[in-house]
Amino acid sequence: MKPQDVEKLLGGYATETLTEAERKALLEAALANQELFDALAEEEALRELLSDSRCRRQLLALLGAKPEPVYRRFLAWLGRPAAWGALAGSAAAVVLLAGIVMRVHRPAMEPARTPARPAEVAPAPAVPQRQEGAKPSRSEGKRARPGPKTKVTARRAAPPLPEPPPPEKKGPSRQPVAIAEAERADMTAEARPAPTQERAAATVAPPPSAPADRLALVQPRPMAQPAPDARALYYEPPRVLAPGEPGAAGFLRSSKPPLERRAASVQTIRATLPPLGLRYAILKNGAEASAGDLRVGDRVALSVEANHAGYVYLLRRDPAGAWMLVCPPAGEQIAVKPRTPLRLPPTGSLPAREQPGEEKLLLVFSRVALPPDPGALAARDVWRRPLVKSERHETYVVDPPSIPGSRLHAEITLTYR
C-alpha cells in the first residue's frame, strides 16, 4: 500500500472496518506523521459512539437498511477483535469460578473418607512409621519446621510423603501446627487430610477461616520482573503491547493538551512500534574513547547506530548557550537504517576545542525527517526522560516504553582536559 493511500484508511478506523493489516499500516503511518496521529486520536470519539450497537442500529435505520437478523449481528460482533477478548475473558472467569467452587466443595467430601484413614494409615507396610527419637527424613524435617507460614512452591509436585503417625504420637517438634489446627478447628477432616493436603496444611500455619483464604495461601507469589534497561530495550524486537499492559500507556505528543479520553487510543497507537533507541560511542582520533577522556586538540567524532529507521541530527551548544546544527549540512538529511553504524559528522570531526572544559552535544533521532532548525530540533518535553545505560565505551539511550515518542534526544557531555 502506498504511503499516501494509508491516510485514506482513516475513515475505516471509527467504523472498525479495517483488516488487521490495514489497521497496522495506519497505526505505523500515524506514528510517523503527527497530523495523521492527531486525526486518528480525534476519530476515537466517533469510534466510541459507533461501538454502541444501539447507535449503530439507529444510524442504519436512518440509512434505510433493513435490521439485521440477530445471528448476523452476533456473527458481526464475533468478527471484532474485542469480541474474542470478551469471550476469552468470560471463559477464563468461568474456569476460575469453577475452580474456586470445586475447591470450596472439596472439604465437604472429606468426612466420607476420614473414617477409613486410620485403617489405611496405621498398618501400611510401605509407610515408615516414625518412632519417637527417630530422625525425620529431610523432606519431613523441612515440612515439620515450626514457625511462620511458608510459601508452598513447586516442591509440592514432589512424590507424596509417607503418612505421619496420628497426632497424639507425634513429638513436639513434628507438625505442631497440624495439632494446633485440629484443636482449633475441631474438624476431623482438617486433622487428617490427604498426604498432599496435609503437607500443605503443615507448611501453612493458620487454618484458613474460609476456603478462599487457603486458596490464596497456596498460590505461589509471582516473582517481580526486573525492569528492562536501555540496552535490553534497544535490542528488543517490536511487539504489540496490550492496552493496560505495563508499558502500553502513552501520551499524546501534540500541541493540544493531552485528554484522558484520547489517552486510551494513544496507547494502542504508540504500542505497535519499539521505543526509539540510539547506541553511540565517542571517537577520539579515530578510536573509541570515553566522554571524559578527551584533551584539547583531539579530533572527536561520534559513531552512532539506531534501532529503527529514521533520521539523525547532531547539535552543539555554543558558548552563548544556543544550539547549533553540526550535521546534517543545510538542505540535507541523514537517514539511518536500523542497526547500521554511522559516523557523525560524516566527514572530518567536530570543531576542535582550544580550551579545556565541557562541551554539550545533542543527538536527535526522529522517525520522520525534521526541518533543520536547531531550536525546534532541540525542543523536547521535560517529562520525557530517556533510559540511559553505558557499557565500556558504548552508551544506549532509549525512549522509555511507558512514554514513547516520535523523537529521541540524547545529551552528550564531552569533557576536555
Next chain:
Amino acid sequence: MEDMPLADPGLDPERNLERREMMERLSRAVEAMGERCRELFRLKLEGRSFHEIQALMGVRSINTIYTWDSRCRRRLLELMGGRWEAGQ
C-alpha cells in the same frame, strides 16, 4: 429524536449528554450526505470490510473505495462542523 440512545449507566451524565448531542449531529450529517457516501457508510456500519464493499459496489480497484471513503469521511466531518465532538 424519540429514538435517541438511552443513557449508558456506565457513563457520567456529562458524557451521556455529549454522546446524545454527538448522535444528533451525526444523524443530521448522515441525512445530508450524498447517496454514495450514505451507501458506503451503511455498508461500513453493517460490518463489511473494504474488500467486501468493493465487491458489493462493483468497483474494480480497492484504492477507489479507499478514496471514496476518505472523501466521504471529510464530507461527514464538514457537515458536523469540523469536529466529531461538539465544543472541542
